[in-house]
Amino acid sequence: MKVRARDAKELWQEEFEKAPVRDDGIETSTISGIPLKPLYTGDDLPRREEELPGQFPYTRGIHPSGYRGRLWTMRQFSGFATAEETNRRYKYLLANGQTGLSVAFDMPTLMGQDSDAPTSRGEVGHCGVAIDSLADMETLFEGIPLGDITTSMTINSPAAILLCMYIAVAEKQGVPASKLGGTLQNDILKEFIAQKEFIFPPAPSMRLVVDSIEYCAAEVPKWNTISISGYHIREAGSTAVQELAFTLADGMAYVDACLERGMHIDDFASRLSFFFDAHIDFFEEIAKFRAARRIWARWMRERYGAQQERSWKLRFHTQTAGVSLTAQQPELNIARTAIEAMAAVLGGTQSLHTNAMDEVLALPTDKAARIALRTQQLLAYETGAANTIDPLGGSYFVEALTDEMERQAEAYFKRIDEIGGVIPAIEAGFFQKEIADAAFRYQNEVEQKRRIMVGVNEFTVDEEEPLEILRMDPGLESQQAERVREVRRRRDQAQATNALNRLRKAAAGNDNLMPYILDAVRAYATEGEIMQAMIEVFGTYTETAVV
Amino acid sequence: MPKTATKPVRIVVAKVGLDGHDRGVKVVARALRDAGYEVIYTGLRQTPEMVVDAALQEDAQVIGLSIHSGAHMTLFPAVVDELKRRKATDIVVFGGGIIPDDDIAALRKKGVAAIFTPGTPLQEIVDWLRKRFPES
Numbered sequence: 001m002k003v004r005a006r007d008a009k010e011l012w013q014e015e016f017e018k019a020p021v022r023d024d025g026i027e028t029s030t031i032s033g034i035p036l037k038p039l040y041t042g043d044d045l046p047r048r049e050e051e052l053p054g055q056f057p058y059t060r061g062i063h064p065s066g067y068r069g070r071l072w073t074m075r076q077f078s079g080f081a082t083a084e085e086t087n088r089r090y091k092y093l094l095a096n097g098q099t100g101l102s103v104a105f106d107m108p109t110l111m112g113q114d115s116d117a118p119t120s121r122g123e124v125g126h127c128g129v130a131i132d133s134l135a136d137m138e139t140l141f142e143g144i145p146l147g148d149i150t151t152s153m154t155i156n157s158p159a160a161i162l163l164c165m166y167i168a169v170a171e172k173q174g175v176p177a178s179k180l181g182g183t184l185q186n187d188i189l190k191e192f193i194a195q196k197e198f199i200f201p202p203a204p205s206m207r208l209v210v211d212s213i214e215y216c217a218a219e220v221p222k223w224n225t226i227s228i229s230g231y232h233i234r235e236a237g238s239t240a241v242q243e244l245a246f247t248l249a250d251g252m253a254y255v256d257a258c259l260e261r262g263m264h265i266d267d268f269a270s271r272l273s274f275f276f277d278a279h280i281d282f283f284e285e286i287a288k289f290r291a292a293r294r295i296w297a298r299w300m301r302e303r304y305g306a307q308q309e310r311s312w313k314l315r316f317h318t319q320t321a322g323v324s325l326t327a328q329q330p331e332l333n334i335a336r337t338a339i340e341a342m343a344a345v346l347g348g349t350q351s352l353h354t355n356a357m358d359e360v361l362a363l364p365t366d367k368a369a370r371i372a373l374r375t376q377q378l379l380a381y382e383t384g385a386a387n388t389i390d391p392l393g394g395s396y397f398v399e400a401l402t403d404e405m406e407r408q409a410e411a412y413f414k415r416i417d418e419i420g421g422v423i424p425a426i427e428a429g430f431f432q433k434e435i436a437d438a439a440f441r442y443q444n445e446v447e448q449k450r451r452i453m454v455g456v457n458e459f460t461v462d463e464e465e466p467l468e469i470l471r472m473d474p475g476l477e478s479q480q481a482e483r484v485r486e487v488r489r490r491r492d493q494a495q496a497t498n499a500l501n502r503l504r505k506a507a508a509g510n511d512n513l514m515p516y517i518l519d520a521v522r523a524y525a526t527e528g529e530i531m532q533a534m535i536e537v538f539g540t541y542t543e544t545a546v547v
Numbered sequence: 548m549p550k551t552a553t554k555p556v557r558i559v560v561a562k563v564g565l566d567g568h569d570r571g572v573k574v575v576a577r578a579l580r581d582a583g584y585e586v587i588y589t590g591l592r593q594t595p596e597m598v599v600d601a602a603l604q605e606d607a608q609v610i611g612l613s614i615h616s617g618a619h620m621t622l623f624p625a626v627v628d629e630l631k632r633r634k635a636t637d638i639v640v641f642g643g644g645i646i647p648d649d650d651i652a653a654l655r656k657k658g659v660a661a662i663f664t665p666g667t668p669l670q671e672i673v674d675w676l677r678k679r680f681p682e683s
Contacts, residue, residue: 107564111565113565119565119592120565121618121621122621123565123616123617127615127617235570236569237570326665326666327666328666362647363617436574440574440577447668457668466649543590545588545590547576547577547586
């Protein structure tokens with residue numbers, strides 16, 4: 001006998017309520033605190049026209065063919081010590097089947113300082129590769145044809161300088177800028193919000209971002225001029241919804257700034273790209289990726305009036321969550337990363353970095369880096385995950401969660417608007433406080449064992465077997481410092497000084513600064529010198545620290 | 548030197564080095580404040596000299612350092628050395644961040660009283676301070 005659907009659901013509800021439930025005190029909400037039902041049914045499915053991949057609003061993916069057309073790019077973020085050593089690691093990764101490069105710079109490079117600056121002590125080459133001038137960049141890409149690969153560069157305040165160095169290396173290889181493909185992170189807003197690698201105040205920082213977008217639209221048309229990043233917001237402790245909302249709000253702030261410059265939306269929108277975290281709460285992450293595409297498409301078409309389809313499509317890179325990794329029983333990180341990477345794939349990412357198990361202790365060893373890459377290959381070729389487009393589309397749960405993420409993100413956009421926009425909200429400490437509150441709440445849940453981190457607050461072992469980690473050569477710093485001094489000695493000093501003077505003058509005016517920076521780079525002015533020239537005009541920014 | 552019971556322990560919490568990863572330092576600062584300590588957070592990119600200046604100006608008994616960039620072997624001992632130079636070795640230095648086990652032993656030898664790495668319960672840090680300053 002067939003029970004009617006309504007009665008069957010009521011019956012289930014009754015039985016569920018009678019059944020014993022676990023009383024271990026562990027949260028049943030998502031890791032971000034969204035309450036979840038024990039069961040989702042057809043009643044939770046939103047009433048809307050069927051969504052399809054490659055069609056507005058792209059909830060199910062931007063390509064009609066999904067990964068059947070093309071797999072995601074396996075792009076492992078990598079860089080350490082000197083340009084020479086990193087160049088060797090790049091060749092190793094490419095030889096092992098990696099399909100794109102991604103440069104990690106050291107702290108002095110990220111902060112626009114040369115390796116011989118006093119505040120660079122102890123930092124050179126530690127969490128990325130040290131790049132001081134075009135000479136280092138030439139070494140970094142020696143023997144790697146820039147016309148044939150794409151490169152992502154994680155750099156923000158000095159982003160324009162590093163992009164110019166890349167363009168200049170390509171020139172020397174005989175590759176025109178118009179052929180270059182890759183991505184510049186160049187997302188200064190999330191630096192103010194979360195990662196805190198700002199140098200200039202917000203206004204000149206935004207000018208540099210718009211300068212690079214404008215320049216690339218004309219000269220480097222295949223380059224992704226910005227990677228609007230939720231990753232760092234999430235790693236700083238935000239919830240998934242905050243990551244989604246703050247990132248897309250940043251995206252709109254960049255669009256507004258470009259429109260203010262007088263650019264046309266369809267001339268730059270398709271080169272904006274995004275970068276999200278893939279955290280450990282599997283379904284929430286998938287819903288986040290799906291919601292991101294839908295929200296962006298709607299805003300671009302409806303609010304900004306973009307006419308071209310390619311302007312509506314949100315393309316993104318994903319990295320698995322560094323903060324989900326544990327120093328305790330670090331081999332477990334392989335399992336965590338695999339699950340997170342699967343979420344990114346089911347969420348339709350365009351490219352992916354999988355963390356290595358030892359990244360919670362140091363930069364990855366060759367072996368750990370290879371396992372991380374192999375995890376992606378396993379997902380692509382063994383699991384079958386790439387065979388069907390958006391396989392979770394239509395899932396009662398995932399569709400309902402996608403809608404919930406969208407609703408909560410829209411509520412944040414309203415709050416940010418009420419404060420006056422992204423930059424006023426940064427200056428008011430709004431994002432910073434929201435993130436710090438979320439981080440503190442999560443930490444307390446872990447302390448109270450309402451959230452379990454395996455190997456940390458449960459299932460611990462007394463004696464850990466030490467993992468072999470990558471160690472930097474202690475002589476590295478002085479060698480690199482000597483190298484940059486050598487560059488300064490050997491260059492045509494008049495040419496470098498003149499280029500820096502012209503840049504300083506241009507910074508005080510309204511010209512696009514990219515050609516001036518490119519000239520300074522070609523003259524082997526160092527990163528620190530170029531930054532200093534701009535600091536003299538723009539000044540620096542100090543954050544009011546909020547706890 | 549034990550402090551008097553009426554005076555709460557003052558802790559200067561600082562991010563040394565160039566990295567901006569302030570999630571951990573902020574969570575720890577809040578937890579210490581909630582545990583009754585007077586916490587002064589200096590913010591980002593403090594040099595060892597700036598940290599010691601702040602500790603002396605604030606009459607702090609403790610300095611808590613956070614770093615995630617790998618420069619701990621240079622910068623943590625530099626704070627201890629600066630305290631020696633300024634004859635303020637009664638100030639206790641502890642730290643946290645991404646710090647491999649082998650380095651912890653070396654840092655303790657160089658005068659860093661304790662290192663707390665990711666996954667440490669906040670209560671463990673508070674307990675350590677209570678033991679160190681029982682009258683607080």
